[in-house]
Amino acid sequence: MEALSIQIKVNGHSHRLQTFPNRRLLDILREDLTLTGTKEGCGIGECGACTVLVDGEAVNACLILAPQVDGREILTIEGLSERGSLHPLQQAFIDHFAFQCGFCTPGMLMAAKALLDVNPSPSREEIRQGLAGVLCRCTGYIQIFEAVEDAAQALLETAVSGIEGTAGAAIAQRTEEAR
Amino acid sequence: MTAPFRTIGQPVGKIDGVELVTGRARYTADLQFPGSLQAVARRAGVAAGLLRHLNVEEARRSPGVVLVLTPADLPGPNLIGILPPFDQPLLAGPEIRHEGDSLALVVAETQEEAEAAASRIVAEIEPFIPLLDPEEALHADARKIHANGNLTFAKQLLKGDVEAGFAQAEVIVEDTYRTSVQDHAYLEPEAVLAVPESDGRLTVYASCQSPFHLRGHIAVNTGLPASRVKVVQPFVGGSFGGKDDAVTEMGSLAGAAALKLGRPVRIVHSRRDSFLGSHARHAAIIHLKTGAMRDGTIIARQAEILLDGGAYASESPFVVMKALIHVAGPYKIPHLRVDCRAVYTNKRQAGAMRGFGVPQVTFASESQIDALARKLGLDRWELRRHNALTVGEANATSQVFHESVGLVQTLERVKEEGDWPACLKRAHAGDNPRFKRGVGLAAMMQGISNGAEGIDVVGASVQVSQDGSVLVGLGLTELGQGSRTAMAQIAAEILGVSLEKISVRQVDTDTVHDSGPTVASRTTTVGGKAVWMAAQTVRTSLLEMAGLMLKAPAEAIELGLDHAYLRENPQAQIPLAQVATAAYWTGFPLMNLAFSRAPDAQYDHETHQGQIYIAYNYGTHLMEVEVDTWTGKVRVLRHLASHDVGKAINPLGVEGQVEGASLMGLGFAHLEEVLEENGKIRNANFADYQIPSFAERLPTRFLPVEEATSNGPFGAKGIGEPPLAGAAAAFTNAVSDALGISFRRLPITPQRILEALEG
Ligand code: FES
Ligand code: FES
Numbered sequence: 001m002e003a004l005s006i007q008i009k010v011n012g013h014s015h016r017l018q019t020f021p022n023r024r025l026l027d028i029l030r031e032d033l034t035l036t037g038t039k040e041g042c043g044i045g046e047c048g049a050c051t052v053l054v055d056g057e058a059v060n061a062c063l064i065l066a067p068q069v070d071g072r073e074i075l076t077i078e079g080l081s082e083r084g085s086l087h088p089l090q091q092a093f094i095d096h097f098a099f100q101c102g103f104c105t106p107g108m109l110m111a112a113k114a115l116l117d118v119n120p121s122p123s124r125e126e127i128r129q130g131l132a133g134v135l136c137r138c139t140g141y142i143q144i145f146e147a148v149e150d151a152a153q154a155l156l157e158t159a160v161s162g163i164e165g166t167a168g169a170a171i172a173q174r175t176e177e178a179r
Numbered sequence: 180m181t182a183p184f185r186t187i188g189q190p191v192g193k194i195d196g197v198e199l200v201t202g203r204a205r206y207t208a209d210l211q212f213p214g215s216l217q218a219v220a221r222r223a224g225v226a227a228g229l230l231r232h233l234n235v236e237e238a239r240r241s242p243g244v245v246l247v248l249t250p251a252d253l254p255g256p257n258l259i260g261i262l263p264p265f266d267q268p269l270l271a272g273p274e275i276r277h278e279g280d281s282l283a284l285v286v287a288e289t290q291e292e293a294e295a296a297a298s299r300i301v302a303e304i305e306p307f308i309p310l311l312d313p314e315e316a317l318h319a320d321a322r323k324i325h326a327n328g329n330l331t332f333a334k335q336l337l338k339g340d341v342e343a344g345f346a347q348a349e350v351i352v353e354d355t356y357r358t359s360v361q362d363h364a365y366l367e368p369e370a371v372l373a374v375p376e377s378d379g380r381l382t383v384y385a386s387c388q389s390p391f392h393l394r395g396h397i398a399v400n401t402g403l404p405a406s407r408v409k410v411v412q413p414f415v416g417g418s419f420g421g422k423d424d425a426v427t428e429m430g431s432l433a434g435a436a437a438l439k440l441g442r443p444v445r446i447v448h449s450r451r452d453s454f455l456g457s458h459a460r461h462a463a464i465i466h467l468k469t470g471a472m473r474d475g476t477i478i479a480r481q482a483e484i485l486l487d488g489g490a491y492a493s494e495s496p497f498v499v500m501k502a503l504i505h506v507a508g509p510y511k512i513p514h515l516r517v518d519c520r521a522v523y524t525n526k527r528q529a530g531a532m533r534g535f536g537v538p539q540v541t542f543a544s545e546s547q548i549d550a551l552a553r554k555l556g557l558d559r560w561e562l563r564r565h566n567a568l569t570v571g572e573a574n575a576t577s578q579v580f581h582e583s584v585g586l587v588q589t590l591e592r593v594k595e596e597g598d599w600p601a602c603l604k605r606a607h608a609g610d611n612p613r614f615k616r617g618v619g620l621a622a623m624m625q626g627i628s629n630g631a632e633g634i635d636v637v638g639a640s641v642q643v644s645q646d647g648s649v650l651v652g653l654g655l656t657e658l659g660q661g662s663r664t665a666m667a668q669i670a671a672e673i674l675g676v677s678l679e680k681i682s683v684r685q686v687d688t689d690t691v692h693d694s695g696p697t698v699a700s701r702t703t704t705v706g707g708k709a710v711w712m713a714a715q716t717v718r719t720s721l722l723e724m725a726g727l728m729l730k731a732p733a734e735a736i737e738l739g740l741d742h743a744y745l746r747e748n749p750q751a752q753i754p755l756a757q758v759a760t761a762a763y764w765t766g767f768p769l770m771n772l773a774f775s776r777a778p779d780a781q782y783d784h785e786t787h788q789g790q791i792y793i794a795y796n797y798g799t800h801l802m803e804v805e806v807d808t809w810t811g812k813v814r815v816l817r818h819l820a821s822h823d824v825g826k827a828i829n830p831l832g833v834e835g836q837v838e839g840a841s842l843m844g845l846g847f848a849h850l851e852e853v854l855e856e857n858g859k860i861r862n863a864n865f866a867d868y869q870i871p872s873f874a875e876r877l878p879t880r881f882l883p884v885e886e887a888t889s890n891g892p893f894g895a896k897g898i899g900e901p902p903l904a905g906a907a908a909a910f911t912n913a914v915s916d917a918l919g920i921s922f923r924r925l926p927i928t929p930q931r932i933l934e935a936l937e938g
Binding site: 030043096101104135140142 | 190
């Protein structure tokens with residue numbers, strides 16, 4: 001098989017990699033870049049343990065091949081916390097005991113981030129749908145659910161406090177009504 | 180301890196939380212060692228037969244291959260197991276006993292190369308007709324899967340006089356119940372990494388739950404003394420009883436290869452390998468008969484339990500005992516006779532899985548209690564309450580507890596919070612031709628500690644540094660259940676240290692005492708007691724030193740908020756770091772190793788009458804469901820789970836265990852079944868084997884009952900396993916109630932519901 005050269009940006013860092021067209025994004029991350037936070041649970045797109053964001057969209061890294069990520073921007077669990085401080089989702093997961101073994105957690109957090117990025121105040125049904133692709137065998141999902149709801153609220157509050165005057169108040173009011 | 184608890188009973192997040200949410204926590208497959216090789220086993224692919232010839236020549240010549248390990252290359256006995264005589268070969272042959280038997284191990288530079296080479300191994304197998312039905316396997320003329328025949332293990336429980344009991348009974352109910360094979364389906368498949376060290380020792384990193392068990396088997400099978408083998412347990416992605424035999428096999432093979440090659444060797448199971456090459460929950464056939472008086476008093480019960488153990492014994496003997504002891508349920512029944520057997524078949528072996536025989540027998544028992552209520556025209560809750568075990572009464576093994584029997588409290592809580600009369604009214608009120616509603620109850624109990632399974636000793640160490648920080652070591656493992664956090668809370672409470680100052684080490688067999696397996700919901704109870712004891716001695720040092728510094732007797736000192744202070748005058752205080760430093764320079768010991776030993780089980784081995792477990796967890800579950808009779812889909816509208824946990828060390832952790840175990844119980848009762856055809860698994864992947872997803876999550880509400888036991892730290896009893904059985908049985912009874920059909924086989928899948936409706 002012929003080697004392939006791709007250019008990707010992972011967690012803000014650019015990489016030029018020599019790889020093969022049949023190599024999965026999951027292997028590139030875990031083996032070539034030693035970003036082992038992304039997990040493999042099934043290898044066939046069923047468990048979501050390998051969920052990462054490609055150009056902001058949640059995808060299963062076990063189903064994507066090297067040529068498909070050429071020129072794209074990837075965010076993994078290692079890039080979720082910014083400048084050493086935890087993302088509100090990460091903090092909420094800790095506060096709510098939203099993991100036990102933690103193996104599903106990176107994928108779960110990335111799926112939750114993708115959801116909240118496009119839909120900052122999701123309904124319960126939207127959370128359910130947004131996270132449906134990630135399996136957890138330990139928790140029973142209840143604490144994960146609560147953590148995501150809580151983080152959404154925290155994110156909104158920080159967003160609102162950054163907006164002056166009536167616009168901020170209007171958003172706050174809307175969220176209040178949505179609950 | 181007179182002061183109110185500071186950490187015990189407080190909801191705290193996991194102490195290893197930051198590592199887990201940032202991706203920094205390393206699981207076995209994440210570890211990187213230079214020069215690591217990858218290995219893959221070639222499996223038999225045939226359920227039963229005789230291996231005539233194994234040709235590995237082409238595989239040896241395959242690109243990237245450095246070694247093909249065959250039985251002849253193994254320095255040891257090539258056998259593993261839980262109880263002697265061990266019966267499971269690492270590399271099988273000539274007899275093939277199930278399709279997942281490993282025949283050879285291919286070691287190559289990359290995973291792809293190892294897989295490609297493994298497929299080039301040619302195995303000439305003369306096939307046998309596989310023995311798949313456990314009842315057939317017991318026939319006198321059945322082919323013998325092992326030299327000693329197909330009966331793996333058999334035990335009997337006898338209490339009172341069961342014939343006399345049935346003669347007295349005014350009503351009798353009798354039925355046969357069946358359960359299917361459930362896979363552990365932890366998200367992290369099994370993995371090991373064996374690293375030969377420069378001093379001649381071998382380190383094996385393993386996703387496992389019983390590191391000392393691994394160490395012993397790896398030593399024997401690689402020909403090293405046990406003291407030259409070190410097993411380290413990195414973060415583990417779930418185990419639920421499963422990461423035992425399979426990982427022992429993988430660790431022994433990887434170890435043998437690594438020693439031969441002088442390079443690290445890694446084996447990471449694919450999901451398919453995990454289905455084929457690990458063990459699962461025993462499928463069961465349970466014949467059950469119960470006799471009662473007209474007023475509902477249960478007087479006699481007889482059970483014959485047959486467990487399908489698959490190709491090897493694994494934990495079958497212990498699962499036999501647990502099923503045997505628990506089939507009576509949490510009721511006072513004077514006359515009992517139980518026969519429980521495990522049998523070999525040509526299927527993947529069954530072993531330990533969360534619940535350990537209890538979910539199977541609880542489903543049967545609780546279904547029959549409902550059948551009895553129907554026959555007697557009695558309320559289902561009342562019937563359970565009427566027969567419920569209480570303090571001072573003899574259980575199935577005639578053991579009498581004088582404390583910590585909270586069954587009735589769990590029944591009461593569920594009745595009150597659930598408003599049982601309203602549930603009954605609601606149950607069929609909204610029925611229409613398509614949707615039917617029903618409500619189900621289940622009461623259960625589950626023994627805590629190894630009990631009849633053998634001696635129960637746990638070692639723990641507690642060490643305080645001069646800066647007042649604490650290091651805790653324990654011989655039992657963190658599998659996700661939150662035990663590190665609970666152990667940290669116990670040490671924090673006793674030493675008056677804040678939780679942030681406590682570290683709980685990963686298990687490494689070099690540094691902790693052999694504490695047996697992390698099973699039987701015993702970590703919090705027996706393990707926590709060891710930490711409690713180790714911390715007490717260090718506490719004494721700190722109290723005495725602080726007494727010298729504050730010029731007061733040690734008895735007048737209290738520890739808290741990282742300080743030592745006078746109980747009567749808290750203003751007189753010294754930071755704990757100063758006390759610890761002074762204690763060090765004065766020569767007080769700041770480290771201690773303690774062993775907690777659960778009271779030994781004492782019972783008659785013929786009848787299983789006597790003292791077996793150190794405590795029981797009791798529980799009651801209630802579920803309301805709505806069944807769609809067009810699709811067979813079931814929606815759980817409400818789920819209450821009440822358990823007597825003795826003392827919840829960390830309420831958040833306990834809730835997580837109850838919710839997670841309950842959902843696994845829903846999987847067992849409704850969704851999950853390993854399907855096999857001619858001894859080959861048909862659904863060895865997550866597309867075809869469905870575990871509950873976000874969509875199926877239960878609306879579980881946990882109602883704690885805390886009846887403390889003096890055998891656990893601060894009164895705590897384990898909770899990791901029991902809710903699984905409770906939720907499964909309540910689900911079954913709810914669906915049966917909704918449709919007016921008694922389901923006697925699990926799982927009750929939508930498909931089976933539709934079939935039952937068609938009659
Ligand atoms: S590993 Fe990618 S979805 Fe399971
Ligand atoms: S926490 Fe273990 S799989 Fe989710």
